[in-house]
Amino acid sequence: MPQSSARLSARSERLGRVALEGSVVRCRRVARESFAATQAEFARMERALRVFDAELEKVARLELGRHSHEEVRKAVTLLLEQKRARIKDRFKDLVEAHELRRQQLDSFTVLFFGKTMAGKSTTIEAISAGSGNTIGDGGPDYTKKVEGVSCGGLLLVDTPGLLGFRRELAGVAESYVTRADLICMVVADEPIEPELFERMREIRGQHKRLAVLLNVKAANRRLLSGDLEEAWDAREVGEYVELIRLQLQAAFPGDEVPIIPYCANVAFEAQRAEDPDWRAFLWKHSRIEDVIRVIANTVTQDGLAIRATAPFDALGWFAQSIAEELEEDLPIFRRQLPELRRKQGEAFRRFERVIADSATELSQIKGHFLQVNDQLYDLAGEIIRGERSESPNKAFRRICSWNVVQEKARAYQQGVIERLQRNVEDFRDALQSDLAALVQIEAELEDVVTPEFESQDWKKATARALRVAGRPLAGFGGGAAGGAIGLMLGGPIGAAIGTLLGAWLFSSGVETVADEFDANAERELRRQHRSLREAMQNQLWSAYRGLNDRLFDWTKRAAEKTGRAVGEFLGGLGDAIDGLVRATGTLVDTLHRSRQSLARGSYRVLLSQCxxxxxxxxxxxxxxxxxxxxxxxxxxxxxxxxxxxxxxxxxxxxxxxxxxxxxxxxxxxxxxxxxxxxxxxxxxxxxxxxxxxxxxxxxxxxxxxxxxxxxxxxxxxxxxxxxxxxxxxxxxxxxxxxxxxxxxxxx
The missing domain is CATH 3.30.300.20 (K homology (KH) domain)
Incomplete structure (x- = not known):
């Protein structure tokens, strides 16, 4: 018999093709029926995920709220886009896995996982009587493409490029697991990393049958040299089996997972041997028949139940895993909402307090006017008696010390702006910290870039509010001094403060009082001391009231505008988080309904079969x-x-x-x-x-x-x-x- 024909015949015998044929046909029928039964639930999940993405897009544009601050958009975009991107990836995995399942309804798929050089490809080549072309040289292989080998109604699939369980390809591994009916985890008789079993636990997820194939490489050289007595060291193999069993119990408590020792390379070399007796010797003592028996028994005894429930469980697993991922975030986001509302109330109180505190600070300016008022009696007498060589106007200006008043008013304005700025910065820092925490939770990364929520954004918003608050005071001159202060403070908010201080409200207002004194009051003041003093006091306190009213009005407008800007910012952020919570909650509810519906379908067919x-x-x-x-x-x-x-x-x-x-x-x-x-x-x-x-x-x-x-x-x-x-x-x-x-x- 030609060698190729012998291989084909051997492959049929090894897999028990005749015995498997009827089981594969029945598996094919129930797989198609179950897949058709899941289509309605798949469509519902697909719609829900699309709606979720559309809702998050709306939230990102802040169409769910009445706020449209650019700063809010910047602050929440990173958070929302990460969430959208993650769920889009999961949706893509769902669609691809569902399509793979549809394409492979006619095949019972056996998936081989393991590290590079564990023996996955060699095992498949041995079972399928292959040429050995797929066996690698041990170098890293990062391809995500998986090719299957059809063999006796089975599809034997290797997973190159995953290194078995590389974390960065966990999503790819999970999509392969979705298409599997039986997972064969291949490990070699080398130091066994517990992490491998943990990774398998992470990606196995669904109700997937698992078998561990222990490729005993130590038997290879001995068997190929014909040394049967030394080929299998029972103590050494037993220690490996026990170690694997302990790892399985830790990763999959309660599961009875078979562990099959064999030698993959000896099985592969058996089919290349020219001598029939030598070929039979190698094949028998490689113990590959134990591996084939586990695969065949799984198909004949449990294949119907596996294939009937697989479409339900595949979709159910995606519904469960996406819902679980979203649910981990929901409590965090929900806690943010009352916190944002609390911050809004705190913002209102803080900026109201700035207005209330202004009364105390304005009293310092009033103190200066009280001192001048006390000096007006002596000044009026000196003027009446002609003891003043300077004009009454100059004397009045000198004793009033308008430059001192101006400096006090300027210092007052600057103090108000600094308090407003500190309050704004406090809210900015608190929110920046909150958003950074949310983004870090969402990204699940160790190194997370802080959101683009820097002080410049806040400064621009505050500067706008302060400029609007200061508009009624414009036109009083003094821009050079304001520009100097702006340079000193630096940044957009410094420029805004400089503009406000530069728009000096007092220089024109009080000088007008002095001009009126020159024009109208001087002749009357000379007639009698009392009238002169009262006239000067009237002019003095008229100037004070005008200054006090203007400063208080300026303070009120500045604090209210700034407080409103911060409040609207917090409100916009609250709207965004609320929209995210509502969209997430709706999707989670839908996924839970799908999960339960799919569980109902899965157990209905499982119980009817088993x-x-x-x-x-x-x-x-x-x-x-x-x-x-x-x-x-x-x-x-x-x-x-x-x-x-x-x-x-x-x-x-x-x-x-x-x-x-x-x-x-x-x-x-x-x-x-x-x-x-x-x-x-x-x-x-x-x-x-x-x-x-x-x-x-x-x-x-x-x-x-x-x-x-x-x-x-x-x-x-x-x-x-x-x-x-x-x-x-x-x-x-x-x-x-x-x-x-x-x-x-x-x-």
Missing amino acids: HPAFRTGKVELVDATQWMRYRAKLRVRCPDGSSPIGLVVGRGGEKLRALRAHTGTPIDVVADAGSRTTRAMVVEALRPARLDPGAISLGHTISVQANGPLIGAIRGRRSRNLLLAREILGIEISLVTKAWAEPRGSR
Whole structure:
């Protein structure tokens, strides 16, 4: 027989092609039926993800709110775009995986994972009687393209370029896992890194059968030299098997994963041997038949259940993983909303306080006028008696010390602006810190660039508000001094402050008072001391009131405009976060509904394939929900009204164990009581917590009294157990600690 024909014949025999043929055909049929049944749920998830992206785009443009500050847009864009990009990637993974699943409905896919040089390609070449062209030289291979080898109704797929479990390609690995019906994790008899099993735990996700292939390279040289006695060191191989078993128990507690020692290269060399006896020797002692037997048994014994549930579980896993990722962010974003509202109220109070404090600071200017007022009596007398050589106008100007008033007013204005600036900077720093934290959580990176939320943005916004506040004071001159102060402060806000201080309101106002004194008051003041003093006092306090009113009005406008700008900024940011929360919450709710619907479909076909009580109609599935790799809950009933628990669980729990071997998750069974919810149903739904029925109160919602460790058992990991119980019962469940419940009961 020619060598190529011998290889083909050997391949058929090795895989038991005749025995597999009927199983593969049946698997193909149920795979198509299940895939068709998932199309409606896939369309719903697709729509929900598209709506989510559109909503975040609106939030990014701030169309959900009434604010349109450029600074707000800059502050939230990074956060929103990261979220959009991440969910877009997950959506792309979902679509690609779904399409791959559609393309491979007719093949039972066996996926080989492992590090470079572990023996993945060699194993596939040996099983498929290949030429060896796909076997690498050990160099790094980063291609993301995966080619499968068709073999006896199976598709044997290698995963080059992933190095088995490189984190940066975890998404690619997950998409390959989605298309797999059986995962063969190939490890060599080298130092075994626990991280490999952790990476496999991360990407396995769905209900995927797993087998570990231990490629014993130490047997290679010995077997090829014909040394059968020294080829397999039972103690050494046993130590590797035990080490792998411990790692599996840590990564997949409760799963029974087979571990098969073999020698991949010897199996491959067997099919290249010219001598039939030598070929048979190498093939037999490579132990590759043990690997083939595991693959064949998986197809013939469990293939129908695997292929029937795979489309449901693939979509369900995506719904679960995306929802879980979004749910981790929701509490953080929700906590931001009241904090932003609190900051808005604080902003209002702070800038109101600036106005209130201005009264105290203006009193310092008033003190100067009081001192001048006391000196006016002597001045009036000196003028009447002719003891002044200077004109009354000059004397009045000198004693009033208008330059001192001007400096005090200037210092007051500068102090107000500095307080406004400090308040603005305080809010800027607080919000910058908050946003940086949010972005870091979203990015999940160690080195996160601080959002483009720098002081220049705030300074521009504040400068605009202050310029608007200062407009009524324009036209009083003094720009040179203001420009100098602006240079001293620096930046856009410094320029704005300089403009305000430069628009000096006092230089023209008080000088006008002096001119009026020259024109009207001098003749009257000479007639009598009292009239002169009163006239000067009237002019003095008229000037003070005008200055005080203008400074207070300027302060009020500046503080209100600046406070309004900060408040609107906070409001715009609150609108953006609120829009993100609402969009995320809507998507999460939809994904949870899809997850439960897909779980219902998955268990319906699984139970009809694997459980005799459901296959014969003795027990009916009312509802099902699950959180993959954690727990599942089934709500069941018997048409004749008898208890379904014994039929479902089996003697000693054997039937549930058989289901767990497929799903990889514990299963809780709830006996349906019709339209009403009973305490017994609640007890069963909240397992593994051991509840006393007396601690349960039934009503529109269910209240469960608990305390201590029992609360943790009821909630489960990340409150998933409580979530699943609510879903399977279709009613809200609230926990009440005994410390709170007992006083109410005592009354």
